Amino acid sequence: MVFNRVQNLYHIGRAKWYDPFKGLWNIIVGEKSEKALLQFLKENLKESGNILDMGCGTGLNLQTIIKLDLPFRCYRGLDFSDNMLDIARQKFSGKTNIQFEKRDLTDLSNMNEKFDIIICTWVISHLPDPVFFVNQAQKFLNKNGKMFLVFFGKPQKWINFWLEPLAKYLFMSKPIENDKITQFKNVTNRHLYAFGITDCLEIKMPI
Ligand SMILES: C[S@@+](CC[C@H](N)C(=O)[O-])C[C@H]1O[C@@H](n2cnc3c(N)ncnc32)[C@H](O)[C@@H]1O
Numbered sequence: 359m360v361f362n363r364v365q366n367l368y369h370i371g372r373a374k375w376y377d378p379f380k381g382l383w384n385i386i387v388g389e390k391s392e393k394a395l396l397q398f399l400k401e402n403l404k405e406s407g408n409i410l411d412m413g414c415g416t417g418l419n420l421q422t423i424i425k426l427d428l429p430f431r432c433y434r435g436l437d438f439s440d441n442m443l444d445i446a447r448q449k450f451s452g453k454t455n456i457q458f459e460k461r462d463l464t465d466l467s468n469m470n471e472k473f474d475i476i477i478c479t480w481v482i483s484h485l486p487d488p489v490f491f492v493n494q495a496q497k498f499l500n501k502n503g504k505m506f507l508v509f510f511g512k513p514q515k516w517i518n519f520w521l522e523p524l525a526k527y528l529f530m531s532k533p534i535e536n537d538k539i540t541q542f543k544n545v546t547n548r549h550l551y552a553f554g555i556t557d558c559l560e561i562k563m564p565i
Pocket residue numbers: 364365368380412413414415416417418419436437438439442461462463464478479480481484485
């Protein structure tokens with residue numbers, strides 16, 4: 359795998375600082391999306407269910423699930439950053455139902471397993487083709503399975519004017535435009551927070 363600019367962003371030093379940075383990020387723009395994610399997890403996680411966390415980073419979503427003692431059978435986190443995965447693995451070492459795997463989300467061609475719940479938070483604005491990714495990811499959902507996405511949306515013009523270049527420069531991230539979001543299949547719920555900077559989507563596979 360070629361070491362690309364996004365991997366570089368999450369390399370050594372920055373991976374170490376990711377958790378405190380995310381805490382700050384949540385205070386500024388992510389508080390409501392965290393609540394929405396939590397609500398989704400509370401309503402949908404089951405003792406028998408398996409979870410796929412796409413772009414799991416340092417495993418913060420799993421930390422939340424465990425902290426709240428929410429039920430699940432097994433969890434798999436995928437990410438292409440060794441440094442983020444190392445931190446995640448350290449947090450949950452010794453738990454046999456938890457697995458972290460190095461994978462590039464732009465190439466999931468040899469993945470066959472299906473999941474009841476997929477979560478993907480603050481990842482798709484790093485991807486070159488978010489529409490392809492979101493629609494492809496759905497093939498890993500069981501019938502009736504659900505997916506929850508949080509991502510960097512395109513805010514109102516006066517914010518986007520300065521935020522988009524800043525996000526591109528600092529985070530190699532691009533806000534996802536509305537015309538792209540309308541191409542995501544099976545969306546059942548959408549909420550915008552923080553002037554549209556935070557976009558939350560729920561997807562449900564038809565039976
Ligand atoms: C902003 S962090 C989000 C981490 C975690 N989901 C969270 O909410 O704390 C973005 C993560 O996506 C991962 N990522 C970005 N592009 C990826 C790709 N093409 N394949 C796999 N992981 C990717 C990065 O390595 C990073 O860990």
